[in-house]
Amino acid sequence: MDSRAFIESLQQPPTRPVYLFKGAEPFLMDQAWQALVEALGRSVKTGRIKGERFSAKDVSAADVAERLRTLSVFTPLRVVLVRDVEAWTKDQREILHGYLRKPNPRSCLVLSVAPKKAWKELERLVQAHGAVVDFKGLNERQIPSWVRDRAASQGKRISLTTAGLLAAKVGTDLQALERELEKLSLYVGDRPEILDGDVDAAVAHRHSDNIFKLMDYVGEKRPAEAFLCLRGLLQAGDAPLSILALLARQVRLAWQVKDGLERGQTVAQLAKTLRLPPFVVEKHARQAQRFSHQALGALHSALLHVDLRLKTTALDPEKALESLIYRFCT
Known part of the structure; x- marks a missing residue:
């Protein structure tokens, strides 16, 4: 599934105990991770949980598996993101495979890999209990719609034409576009719509x-x-x-x-x-x-x-x- 389908799937629990994030679009991955943590938070009494993030370069597969299996009264549900899992050695991968064959249903593991770095056994095991999510970069034609949706999430309207103007000035870097949208929202103040003139006035030429x-x-x-x-x-x-x-x-x-x-x-x-x-x-x-x-x-x-x-x-x-x-x- 793609990132949009993944976020939509979180509206209907239960979530899966394991996910594999594939791609090179960090902004979309971060959005999906935050949406997952919020969705899991709704399933506990406190209404929120704290996600844990690690890099495979800094933590072993055994340590991750142990954290996922160890819960307590104060930690009834654990959600862990591990980036760069392709960095793990063959022995580390075998430990990961062992966990994926029988993941803890009260925990959620998110594995992140760079494009074309996932291996077949990893995808097969994740698919057996969870889902693989592809994070492909948006092309130039998709960017205006994305900008419009992001503006709406900030309580602002922006036409596709104006969104296209913003993309032409900033480029296709989603994080840069998000920053410029935040600046534009502040620039227009209480006005509900972002116009071409606002983009021309507030956004630097790139x-x-x-x-x-x-x-x-x-x-x-x-x-x-x-x-x-x-x-x-x-x-x-x-x-x-x-x-x-x-x-x-x-x-x-x-x-x-x-x-x-x-x-x-x-x-x-x-x-x-x-x-x-x-x-x-x-x-x-x-x-x-x-x-x-x-x-x-x-x-x-x-x-x-x-x-x-x-x-x-x-x-x-x-x-x-x-x-x-x-x-x-x-």
């Missing part, structure tokens, strides 16, 4: 805006502005390879949008195909007007070539980027 600007400057052949923009990205801590990847993605999207529009597709159709909010497609369409198909193809090939050289030679990353920008601005 790398996505600067990458758009850099592409615009290249298309307009304005080398001075392009170099200043590139320098700003580097000084902000963006790695050269990351900038190259973002530029290559920007070129691909502009190229796809340009081609699609020339073939008669609408913005709505392209948004569905590319899994992007419509207003983002419109931005790419405006930018694509500055480039011919030949120019986009040449720029994309050059970006891939520099990327390969950076990964396989001792080429200076910043000089390589500057040379590339200069080549296409003149």
